[in-house]
Amino acid sequence: MALDIKVGDVLRMKKTHPCGNNLWQVSRLGADIGMTCQKCGRHVLLARSYLERRVKDVIPRPARNPGPESESGPGLIPGQEL
Numbered sequence: 184m185a186l187d188i189k190v191g192d193v194l195r196m197k198k199t200h201p202c203g204n205n206l207w208q209v210s211r212l213g214a215d216i217g218m219t220c221q222k223c224g225r226h227v228l229l230a231r232s233y234l235e236r237r238v239k240d241v242i243p244r245p246a247r248n249p250g251p252e253s254e255s256g257p258g259l260i261p262g263q264e265l
């Protein structure tokens with residue numbers, strides 16, 4: 184299975200880092216993938232094929248959504264009149 188990752192995505196690895204963390208943020212794409220440990224800040228460079236076998240999950244970078252609460256006015260809370 185090919186990895187579909189972008190810079191900023193967070194990868195959950197099957198194996199934890201010695202620091203106890205298993206989340207890594209992608210910082211560089213290419214023949215090698217650069218990523219930074221989300222806990223200790225360690226930066227590593229891994230071959231894509233190597234990474235594909237060790238990634239458990241890809242967590243896409245959180246999209247900057249405007250937040251529905253800022254746009255919708257009051258009156259949307261169900262059961263408020265009760």
Ligand SMILES: [Zn+2]
Nearest residue numbers: 200202220223
């Ligand atoms: Zn670490």
